[in-house]
Every structure is written in structure tokens, then in C-alpha cells.
Amino acid sequence: MASKTSWTLPSPPGNSLDTLSVPTEKSPLHVSNGVAMRRKTMKEAEKPKKAKYRIVNGITFCIEGGEPQELMNPQAPSYIDYFWSDKGDRSGFDVIREKHVQGKDVIKEMMDFFKERAAIEEQYARNLNKLSKSTHGEQEEGTLLAAWKSLKAELRQRSEAHSKFASKITETIEKPLFEFKESQKTDRKHHEQLLEKSRKQLQSLDAAIDKAKQSLNGLVKTSGKMKRQSSINGDVKIGDDMKKLEATYNQAQRLWVDNMIAACRDFERHEEERSAYLKDRFLAYIDLCVEAQETTAQALTYSTNMVDNINKKADREFFIKKKGTGTLRPVDRVILET
Amino acid sequence: MASKTSWTLPSPPGNSLDTLSVPTEKSPLHVSNGVAMRRKTMKEAEKPKKAKYRIVNGITFCIEGGEPQELMNPQAPSYIDYFWSDKGDRSGFDVIREKHVQGKDVIKEMMDFFKERAAIEEQYARNLNKLSKSTHGEQEEGTLLAAWKSLKAELRQRSEAHSKFASKITETIEKPLFEFKESQKTDRKHHEQLLEKSRKQLQSLDAAIDKAKQSLNGLVKTSGKMKRQSSINGDVKIGDDMKKLEATYNQAQRLWVDNMIAACRDFERHEEERSAYLKDRFLAYIDLCVEAQETTAQALTYSTNMVDNINKKADREFFIKKKGTGTLRPVDRVILET
Numbered sequence: 001m002a003s004k005t006s007w008t009l010p011s012p013p014g015n016s017l018d019t020l021s022v023p024t025e026k027s028p029l030h031v032s033n034g035v036a037m038r039r040k041t042m043k044e045a046e047k048p049k050k051a052k053y054r055i056v057n058g059i060t061f062c063i064e065g066g067e068p069q070e071l072m073n074p075q076a077p078s079y080i081d082y083f084w085s086d087k088g089d090r091s092g093f094d095v096i097r098e099k100h101v102q103g104k105d106v107i108k109e110m111m112d113f114f115k116e117r118a119a120i121e122e123q124y125a126r127n128l129n130k131l132s133k134s135t136h137g138e139q140e141e142g143t144l145l146a147a148w149k150s151l152k153a154e155l156r157q158r159s160e161a162h163s164k165f166a167s168k169i170t171e172t173i174e175k176p177l178f179e180f181k182e183s184q185k186t187d188r189k190h191h192e193q194l195l196e197k198s199r200k201q202l203q204s205l206d207a208a209i210d211k212a213k214q215s216l217n218g219l220v221k222t223s224g225k226m227k228r229q230s231s232i233n234g235d236v237k238i239g240d241d242m243k244k245l246e247a248t249y250n251q252a253q254r255l256w257v258d259n260m261i262a263a264c265r266d267f268e269r270h271e272e273e274r275s276a277y278l279k280d281r282f283l284a285y286i287d288l289c290v291e292a293q294e295t296t297a298q299a300l301t302y303s304t305n306m307v308d309n310i311n312k313k314a315d316r317e318f319f320i321k322k323k324g325t326g327t328l329r330p331v332d333r334v335i336l337e338t
Numbered sequence: 339m340a341s342k343t344s345w346t347l348p349s350p351p352g353n354s355l356d357t358l359s360v361p362t363e364k365s366p367l368h369v370s371n372g373v374a375m376r377r378k379t380m381k382e383a384e385k386p387k388k389a390k391y392r393i394v395n396g397i398t399f400c401i402e403g404g405e406p407q408e409l410m411n412p413q414a415p416s417y418i419d420y421f422w423s424d425k426g427d428r429s430g431f432d433v434i435r436e437k438h439v440q441g442k443d444v445i446k447e448m449m450d451f452f453k454e455r456a457a458i459e460e461q462y463a464r465n466l467n468k469l470s471k472s473t474h475g476e477q478e479e480g481t482l483l484a485a486w487k488s489l490k491a492e493l494r495q496r497s498e499a500h501s502k503f504a505s506k507i508t509e510t511i512e513k514p515l516f517e518f519k520e521s522q523k524t525d526r527k528h529h530e531q532l533l534e535k536s537r538k539q540l541q542s543l544d545a546a547i548d549k550a551k552q553s554l555n556g557l558v559k560t561s562g563k564m565k566r567q568s569s570i571n572g573d574v575k576i577g578d579d580m581k582k583l584e585a586t587y588n589q590a591q592r593l594w595v596d597n598m599i600a601a602c603r604d605f606e607r608h609e610e611e612r613s614a615y616l617k618d619r620f621l622a623y624i625d626l627c628v629e630a631q632e633t634t635a636q637a638l639t640y641s642t643n644m645v646d647n648i649n650k651k652a653d654r655e656f657f658i659k660k661k662g663t664g665t666l667r668p669v670d671r672v673i674l675e676t
Contacts, residue, residue, distance in 0.1 A: 053669050060671040069667055076651060077658045085664025092663040099657060102477045109474040116472075117493075120465040127458040134454075136447040139440045144613060147620055155455075209673060242673050250670040257668060268654065275482060275650035282485055282645040289638050293631060300627050307620040312613035313414060316606065319437060320415045325430040326399075326423025329407055330595060331391050332588040333398040335547060335580050 056086045058199070058206035060253060072261075079264035093195050093260060096267045100188050103274045107181040110278065114174045114285070121166035128159035141322070142315035143306075150306030157299035165292040172288070173281050180277055184270050191263040198256035205249040212242055394424045396537070396544035398591060410599075417602035431533050431598060434605045438526050441612045445519040448616065452512045452623070459504035466497035479660070480653040481644075488644030495637035503630040510626070511619050518615055522608050529601040536594035543587040550580055 052067065053060045061084070062069055071081045083092025132155035137148030216238050390405065391398045399422070400407055409419045421430025470493035475486030554576050 053671065055671070059668050062666045062669045064666065066666075067669070069665070071665065077655045079654075079658070081665050082658045082662035083664075084667050087663050090663070095661050095663055099661070106475055106477055109477075113469070113472065113474040116469050120462065120469065123465070124458065124462045127461070131451070131454050131458065134451065136451040137444055139444055139447075144616060147617070151620065151623075209671075213673070239674060246671065246673045253668050253670070271654065272650045275648060275653060278482060279485070279645060279648040282489065282648075283642075285489075286638060286642050286645065289634075293635060293638075296627075297631060300624060300631075304621075304624050307617060307624065310613060310617040310620075312610045315613060316417075316609065317415045320417070320420045323433050323437070324415075324420035325425050325428070325433055326421075327407070327409065327419050328400045328402065328404075329422050330397050330591050331400045331405070332591070333391065333393070333547075333584065335551070335584045336577060 055206065057089075057091070058203040059086065059256070061085065079268040080261060083264065084260070091199070093191075093263060096264065097188070097192065100184070100267050100270060103271060104181055104184065104188075107177055107274070107278075110281070111174050111177045111181075114169050114177070117285075118166040118169040118174065121162045121169065125159045125163035125166060128155050128162065132156040132159060142318040143309050143311045144315055147303075147307045147310050150303040154296075154299045154303040158296045161292045161295035161299070164295075165288055168288050168291075169285065172284050177281065180274075184274070187266050187270065191259070191266060194259045195256070195263060198252065198259050201252045202249070202256055205245070205252055209242075209245055209249060212238070212245055216242065393544065395427075395429070396541040397424065397594070399423065417606040418599060421602065422598070429537070431529075431601060434602065435526070435530065438522070438605050438608060441609060442519055442522065442526075445515055445612065445616075448619070449512050449515045449519075452507050452515070455623075456504040456507040456512065459500045459507065463497045463501035463504060466493050466500065470494040470497060480656040481647050481649045482653055485641075485645045485648050488641040492634075492637045492641040496634045499630045499633035499637070502633075503626055506626050506629075507623065510622050515619065518612075522612070525604050525608065529597070529604060532597045533594070533601060536590070536597050539590045540587070540594055543583070543590055547580075547583055547587060550576070550583055554580065 052063065054063050055061070072078075073080050079096050083096050085092060132152045134152070137145070137151075140148055219238060390401065392401050393399070410416075411418050417434050421434050423430060470490045472490070475483070475489075478486055557576060
């Protein structure tokens, strides 16, 4: 099932940092935030002026009350809009990743649940079948014997219905769940790898920026004392390096944004598919319950008829015909004739 | 339930052989056969003339093609008409007695059958209840969690329905069967004792008749040789003793007939009651099956509704509201202002 979100698509593929120099185009997400791109030299803490962003775990976040950002999918709450921030060491991706893993765990639990459910039915069916083969009541004759037999036939049919129920639970619920679970795993691992790589790159670029700033600060102090040409030349070179670093960092951050969008899109789609699949399997299970119920109800109807047919007069006639010893009654004996 | 046979009632009570001398009244059964009471001196084998009866195990039976005998209950085949003859060592009473014992055995089998049936339900209910308490799916949220809970609620209700079914089988079928079985036992033992006593008396009277006849034969030979007054006197005395013996035997045989009639009547009534009781218990069992079926069907309807209510959008909103980390997206970092 494809998701029906309306959010803006991320940048086209090929934005790998390995081939990245200075970006020529911004990702669509950033185009809308162009206003926020006025230049600042220092981090918030180093300037008395009000900062427009704050850096958390190497990511440069827009701040509350800063430049306005519209939701990417305002029609409905979507992963794409609500998991951007890091909270402590925990990223938004961690949260939706955990949800995905939890979903996988529940599918596994569902497999176990229905495996156990099928086992209960299987045992019940076995016990009923065993009882249906018992010799109880076989001394009976006629309609009573027929009623006894119908009762055992009902047990046998009930047993078959529950045994079939058990097999169908295994076939149509438990086993397909395994395949479904496996099918989502590859996607999750792909996103985990991409996001981890993006975050590491951002963190090392963030560290490189800090180091470059320290060098620049050192140079500014020196140049303040010396005012020599060499330091001016160095300033220009450091400025060029910083510009390159800035572009690389921002491109890496945009790639991370793209990766997050892709992960949100896939994980949300997976969760929707999982929900639909579980609903579907639950309904299939209910159908199987109803089917088993109908079969046993039918068997019961047959047995009811046979029990209703019990006829004591017919059975007595049957017994008399089969076992009667004779109708001639005794007569008085005459020993001496008068 | 009283039997609705139309046969003639046996002689009034008090016909014990202990108080018996010569009968003054014949039992109603024998009144209708008065024609057959012409006097014969010897058994069939001892006379070339066509015999009107034959003796089997001490009982004097009317022979086929002898005096006509009407059925006592011509409206329907009844025990009262079809178990008079002995076949080898086996009497008609043995046959209906065996049927009675068989009936008792089947009631015992029925108790065992439903005891086992209840045990199967009890185990099934226990297993379902255990699974209904499992923690599967509890990581879910919102409508999916509600669906999971309804599935377990369905299991719990199913378990309760089957547990109740098991208790009711015990209460309304298994246990009452025991009381019913016991209630028929006393009557059977009573008839067994009476009939055994009757048969023993008849056999010893039959033996006494044989012995008296041998004495008479011996006397006839002697008197043929001697023609003396003493032998004539002896002949008269033996004749009187034989008459008394004849009367005692016939009275004992009539008592046996009465006992047979009473046994037939009670055993047939017992069998009819047993048949009706079994039918009744079978129907009660079927009602319990239907009741359990209806309860589980209701539980299933509730679960179906909750599964139908699974709403992936609502669940996503629930998750985002609870776990969302923030909507503010990253912005480009500006290291050097231009």
C-alpha cells in the first residue's frame, strides 16, 4: 500500500558527500528558508546579538520564534514534520526507528500468539477426536444407537473443524506474518545506515568548523597586534577555507534532511502497511473463527435431529424382534387324568 | 414416566408358596386357558398320544399348534409377550435382565463420556485463558492496541463460555445420570431375587413330580403282580399326594408367571424411562453446546468491531502527539558574514 502524503519530495539522488564540493543548488526544503541565510560569524554564545539558530549535536536548528517554517504536510500529522529535533542524545530518527523496531517485535509476538492459538485448537481437536472414537454407548440398538453415533459424529466434525481452524491459522496468519516482517527489515537497515553516516559526517564537519574558528580567532588576535601583510594574506586564505567548509557542512546537513525525509516517508508507509496488514490478519482470524463456528453448528443440527428421532417404542420392537425367546406361555401341568 | 401397556394385571399379591396349599382361584392368565387343562398322566415322551405341553427346565409350556393363546398386549410388541420361553439354559427373564444391566452399563458409559467431554472443555478453557493473559501486542497504541485487547477479551470470553459449558455438563448431565442409574438398581435386584426363587421352587417341584411318578410306576407293577388290598390303598394314597403336588406345582408356576409379568412390566418401564432420560440429557447437552456457541459468537462480534475500528491515521496522530521531538527543521549555518 502506497502512502498518500503530500509532502515535498527530497533532492534528487546522487547527493553523496563523496562527490560533493560546493553545492550549486539547494534542496527544495532550503529554498523556502532562503530568508534565514543572513551571515553570522560566531555561534550564539559568542555574540550578544540575538542568534537565529542553535546547534544541537552538530545540527543547526532554526530556533523558536525565528524565521517561520511551514509544515511540509499540513493536511495530517506525519512523521515528516514532527521528528526533526534531537532531545538530549536522542534524535527524532531514533524515535521513529524505535517505533519501527517495536512494530517488528509486535509482528513477532503476533506470530507467537497465533502459533499458540493454533496449538490450543490442535490439542482440543485431538482430544475431541479421541473421544469421538470411544466405544461408549455401542451396546445400544436402534434409534438410541443412532443418537449415540450422531453425538460422536458431532465430536468428530467438531474436531475436524477445530483442526482445520488450527491449520488455517498457521497457513493464513502465522506464516505470512513472518514474510511480512522480513520484507520491512531491509528498508529499515538501509535507513539506519544512511542516517548514521549522515550524522557522523555532520559531527566531524561541526568539529572542523570549531577548529577553523579557533584558528581564525588566533589569527585575528595576532593581526590586531601586528597589522602585517602576511597576516592579511592568511586571513583571506582562512576566509576561503571557511567558506568551503560552510558549503560542505550545509550540503551535508541538506543530505541529512533528505535522508530523514526518505526515512520518515518509508517508516510511515511501513507503519501504515503494518497496521493494514495486522487488521487484515485479525479479520482473517475472525473469519476462521466464524467458519469453525458454522461447521460445528451444522454438525450440532445433525446430532439434534438424530436425538430427536430417539423412539423408545421402535427400539423395543427392535430388541424384541432380535432377542425375543417365545410367546407361548406356561400351562398347568396335569399329572393324573381323572 | 409410567408405561402405557394394556396387558392384564397379574394375580393379587399374597400368593407366596410359603402359605400355599391347593389353589382356590386361578390367575387371570390361566382362566383364559382353561380348555388346555384336560388331564394327562404322563409326559409327552411316555405316551404315543399327541402331547399338549412340553417341559423345559421344569416349566410346562404350551406347545406350538396346541391350544391357542392370545397376546396379552396385542397393540404393541411388549416384553410381556415375547420372553416366555427358555432357550437352552437361558430364560426369557435372563434376556430382559441382560438388557436392563446393559442399560445400566450404558448410563455408566454416558457418565464417563460426558466426564471426559467436560474435561476436554475444561482444558481448552484453561489454555485459552492462559493465552488471553499474555502480553503479546501490549507495545501497541491507540486503535491497534484496542484491537489486540479485544482479541484477548474474545479469548477470555471464549474461555469462560467453555469453562461454563464444562461445569454445566457436569452439573446437568454427568451427575444426574448417577442418581438415575441408582434409582433403577433396587427394582432390578428385587425382580432378580423373586424370579430366582420362583425358578428354584419350580425345579424342585418338577423333581418331586418325577420322583412321585417313579414310585407310582413301581406300585403299578407290584399291584399288577399281587392285586392285594394294601396296594390298592397305597394307590389311592399316592393319587392324593400327586394331586396335591400337581396343585402346588401349578400354583408355583402361576406365581412365576405373575413374577415374570411384574418383571416385564417394570423392566419395560425402566427401559422407556432410560430412553427418555438419555434423550433428555442429550438434548440438554446440545442446548449447552448452542449456548456456548452463542456466547463465543457474541464475543467475536465485539472483537470484529474493534478490529474494524483499527485506524492507521488516528494511531499515527497518537504516536506523534506522544513521541514527537519537534517540528523545527535545520537551517544552513553561516560561519562568516559577507
